[in-house]
Amino acid sequence: MNDPGLDEPISDASAVLKEHIEDNPPSAHHNAQTSENAGQNPYFNEDSPETLEDTYDKMSEEEQERNFLMPARWWYASTGIPLLAGTFGPMANAFSICALVENWRVKIPPGGTEEHGIDIRDPPWLIAVNAVSLTMALIANAALLLNMGRRVPFKVSQPVTILGFWIASVLLIGLITYASSSESFHKGIKGQALTQAYYYAIFAAGLYQIISYLMCVTVYGAYRGHFSKEFKLTVAQRTLMLQTIAFLVYLLLGALIYSHIEGWKFLDAVYWADFTSLTIGIGGEYTPSTHLGRGLLFPFAMAGIIILGLVVGSIRSLILERGKKKMAARLTEKTRVRLLNEIQKISKEKRLLRRKGAMGLEKDTTKALTVDPGEGEMSELERRQAEFEAMRKVQAWAATERKYISLGVSTFAFAFLWTIGALVFEHAEKNQGWSYFESLYFSYTTLLTIGYGDFQPMSNSGKPFFVFWSLLAVPTLTILISDMGDTVIKAVKDVTIWLGEITVLPSDEDTLSNRLKHGVYRVTLGQLDLRKTAGDIEKSADNENEGSGFREMHPGLARVFGNSQRKQRQPEKDRKTEDRLAADFEETEKKDEDDARNKGEKWEQDEHHYRHVLISQLRRVYADAQAATPKKYSYDEWQYFLKLLGENEDDATYHRKAPTHAEEEREANQVEENNNQAGGNAGADEQRRGDMGRQGGAYTGGRGGEDDDVQITKWSWVGAQSPLMGDKEEAEWLLERFFQRLEESLSSEAKTKQTEKGKEYTTGLHETQQGEDQSDNSERTMSRS
Numbered sequence: 019m020n021d022p023g024l025d026e027p028i029s030d031a032s033a034v035l036k037e038h039i040e041d042n043p044p045s046a047h048h049n050a051q052t053s054e055n056a057g058q059n060p061y062f063n064e065d066s067p068e069t070l071e072d073t074y075d076k077m078s079e080e081e082q083e084r085n086f087l088m089p090a091r092w093w094y095a096s097t098g099i100p101l102l103a104g105t106f107g108p109m110a111n112a113f114s115i116c117a118l119v120e121n122w123r124v125k126i127p128p129g130g131t132e133e134h135g136i137d138i139r140d141p142p143w144l145i146a147v148n149a150v151s152l153t154m155a156l157i158a159n160a161a162l163l164l165n166m167g168r169r170v171p172f173k174v175s176q177p178v179t180i181l182g183f184w185i186a187s188v189l190l191i192g193l194i195t196y197a198s199s200s201e202s203f204h205k206g207i208k209g210q211a212l213t214q215a216y217y218y219a220i221f222a223a224g225l226y227q228i229i230s231y232l233m234c235v236t237v238y239g240a241y242r243g244h245f246s247k248e249f250k251l252t253v254a255q256r257t258l259m260l261q262t263i264a265f266l267v268y269l270l271l272g273a274l275i276y277s278h279i280e281g282w283k284f285l286d287a288v289y290w291a292d293f294t295s296l297t298i299g300i301g302g303e304y305t306p307s308t309h310l311g312r313g314l315l316f317p318f319a320m321a322g323i324i325i326l327g328l329v330v331g332s333i334r335s336l337i338l339e340r341g342k343k344k345m346a347a348r349l350t351e352k353t354r355v356r357l358l359n360e361i362q363k364i365s366k367e368k369r370l371l372r373r374k375g376a377m378g379l380e381k382d383t384t385k386a387l388t389v390d391p392g393e394g395e396m397s398e399l400e401r402r403q404a405e406f407e408a409m410r411k412v413q414a415w416a417a418t419e420r421k422y423i424s425l426g427v428s429t430f431a432f433a434f435l436w437t438i439g440a441l442v443f444e445h446a447e448k449n450q451g452w453s454y455f456e457s458l459y460f461s462y463t464t465l466l467t468i469g470y471g472d473f474q475p476m477s478n479s480g481k482p483f484f485v486f487w488s489l490l491a492v493p494t495l496t497i498l499i500s501d502m503g504d505t506v507i508k509a510v511k512d513v514t515i516w517l518g519e520i521t522v523l524p525s526d527e528d529t530l531s532n533r534l535k536h537g538v539y540r541v542t543l544g545q546l547d548l549r550k551t552a553g554d555i556e557k558s559a560d561n562e563n564e565g566s567g568f569r570e571m572h573p574g575l576a577r578v579f580g581n582s583q584r585k586q587r588q589p590e591k592d593r594k595t596e597d598r599l600a601a602d603f604e605e606t607e608k609k610d611e612d613d614a615r616n617k618g619e620k621w622e623q624d625e626h627h628y629r630h631v632l633i634s635q636l637r638r639v640y641a642d643a644q645a646a647t648p649k650k651y652s653y654d655e656w657q658y659f660l661k662l663l664g665e666n667e668d669d670a671t672y673h674r675k676a677p678t679h680a681e682e683e684r685e686a687n688q689v690e691e692n693n694n695q696a697g698g699n700a701g702a703d704e705q706r707r708g709d710m711g712r713q714g715g716a717y718t719g720g721r722g723g724e725d726d727d728v729q730i731t732k733w734s735w736v737g738a739q740s741p742l743m744g745d746k747e748e749a750e751w752l753l754e755r756f757f758q759r760l761e762e763s764l765s766s767e768a769k770t771k772q773t774e775k776g777k778e779y780t781t782g783l784h785e786t787q788q789g790e791d792q793s794d795n796s797e798r799t800m801s802r803s
Contacts, residue, residue, distance in 0.1 A: 096245035099232045104166060104259040107159040110225035112266040114152040117219035119284055122197055124211050132211035132478050144193060151189035155226060158182025165249060172247040180233050187226030190219050214285040217482040258332040265325045269295060272318050279311045289481045295322035296488055299469040333496045347744060350416040354736060355679045357412060361387045362678050383408055392670035399668040405735035406653045409742045421504045428498040435494050436461050439487050446480035465491050629763050636756045643749035651748055663755055674732035682738060
């Protein structure tokens with residue numbers, strides 16, 4: 019989700035709370051040593067270098083996704099292109115190795131075919147240039163990977179990467195052109211044909227060219243300031259690149275071993291290793307025939323399938339957790355902007371153009387969006403609730419659009435790979451007389467890993483293309499199946515469950531009529547419930563919200579930010595330990611509140627009461643953050659949470675009418691112009707940090723202390739700074755704000771106690787000095803006497 023309320027990253031929650039609990043045990047919370055330890059706690063010092071550096075390293079993993087308003091083209095340039103380069107660069111290196119290890123020409127014997135030709139030795143200069151090309155590509159790929167691992171600076175690695183890939187491709191293109199068109203290369207020998215190594219060189223050169231030009235786009239965007247000059251790839255993205263390298267190395271090593279065991283050519287063994295590891299199983303003349311080869315197949319195939327499964331899992335994780343989240347955020351932003359433009363148009367015309375209002379919204383909701391805060395036509399709470407409901411509609415529209423766009427794109431990619439692949443196979447296997455339909459049949463059975471074996475590529479051009487094409491099929495099929503899981507497969511599953519419940523499967527409904535009504539309720543995703551009246555549905559929804567997550571208690575307070583995999587269940591022992599820590603902390607605050615009340619210290623009592631309530635809500639919201647299905651809170655729940663963070667929803671002071679995209683750009687340009695006039699880049703950066711820290715009154719000020727004099731930036735539920743916008747789930751967004759509030763409160767208490775202790779120390783010194791002066795005066799008086 020968007021991050022409007024943080025001008026600095028939040029410290030690790032477990033460290034904060036554990037440090038506080040260790041320094042403040044319930045039995046000795048008020049002693050002097052506690053105050054001293056709290057004041058010396060580095061997590062309460064916002065300038066602590068160690069804390070901020072560690073937090074930056076952790077937060078930078080998701081920096082690309084958090085900047086969800088970045089235009090899509092620059093997001094692809096900053097994240098997508100480096101990921102493609104890091105994945106396809108090693109593939110191109112593998113193809114370069116295949117182009118180097120065998121000769122580029124064969125002599126076709128009389129009555130024979132090119133796949134069984136006799137090798138013709140390449141000239142030494144061709145081998146040398148080929149080796150130089152491979153060396154340059156390996157250096158370029160190493161520089162790229164080291165830069166992604168933050169071992170080599172961007173300004174050093176990127177010229178090496180781009181020039182290395184480009185030079186490697188130019189050298190290969192020169193060799194390919196010479197081998198295909200020069201008469202001197204083929205002079206003196208009749209019946210020649212180009213080998214698989216030649217075609218592997220074509221694929222390698224093409225990939226090198228594409229990667230080098232794409233990386234130029236990335237460098238241009240970085241130096242233009244559209245994104246950071248560092249590749250801040252996530253763990254899933256780095257893992258995918260490493261697993262791809264491991265899979266390609268495994269294929270080449272397996273091919274090398276089997277080429278010696280079975281007596282195959284190395285590139286024929288690469289072809290065999292590819293269709294074996296991908297579980298296609300074409301067979302033909304390339305099947306293990308020796309006992310050693312068949313025996314080694316057991317571990318080779320199993321390990322290959324495991325590595326391939328890891329690659330598929332990483333692709334799926336990357337698409338589900340990164341790509342879909344980014345796409346959903348972009349579509350939500352576009353839908354929001356489209357809604358605001360319609361609202362602006364309606365406001366100018368002073369009438370509702372359609373019965374349903376803007377983009378199908380209710381007429382009353384549309385009218386509320388045209389009203390400025392505090393105008394008096396309706397209560398501020400009603401206006402804000404209408405904004406909230408409109409934003410929920412925007413989210414629903416964007417989610418539906420995202421699912422079907424993803425399905426359409428992945429289906430098109432599969433169809434393109436299928437049909438274009440069939441076209442290439444038709445031309446490559448013209449010696450076998452394949453028709454286009456037969457090529458289409460072969461491509462389909464191969465993509466689905468059926469592998470009948472009745473058709474198989476035999477030509478020197480068909481085998482290399484098969485390896486390249488089948489490797490492209492891995493991410494394509496993975497994405498397609500993932501997208502079908504959100505739409506087609508889910509619909510089939512719902513229909514199957516519905517048919518089962520109205521026929522033979524057990525159901526909670528007693529009669530066939532109730533089963534049919536329940537089936538309609540399931541199929542319509544809860545939008546149409548024929549079983550109950552509107553009042554019953556509302557009551558049921560309230561009960562569901564009360565019992566689903568908002569009222570649940572969860573022990574995991576100490577690991578909210580340490581546990582990034584929120585869907586994984588924690589061990590029972592860890593949950594009990596964290597429950598005890600969180601419960602002790604909450605009980606300590608309750609005890610301190612009672613002590614302050616007995617002492618008549620109103621301010622301290624309020625602080626402890628606030629922290630007690632805050633911790634209780636932290637534990638409840640954390641349960642929602644750990645749930646498999648993200649929790650979406652109702653407006654009443656958001657109203658309570660925002661009030662806990664320091665803002666009242668019925669107070670128009672914090673609110674504004676959502677600006678359109680054009681208005682936001684004008685405001686941003688105005689802020690940038692003011693920053694430039696304020697004094698240089700350093701001042702502008704600090705001003706931007708201050709502005710970001712003040713986005714929304716609910717997030718920074720309002721409870722006393724140093725932030726009370728901060729000018730609050732007004733915000734809207736339908737604005738770009740809405741808590742419902744961005745890539746974070748609502749529970750995660752709230753957890754960060756709650757922890758920020760808790761940290762601020764603890765830090766304020768520590769500073770207050772330090773100040774009081776300093777005053778007591780100064781007062782004690784003053785009293786001691788007065789006593790010594792009185793004693794000296796008494797001694798002088800007695801001496802004179």
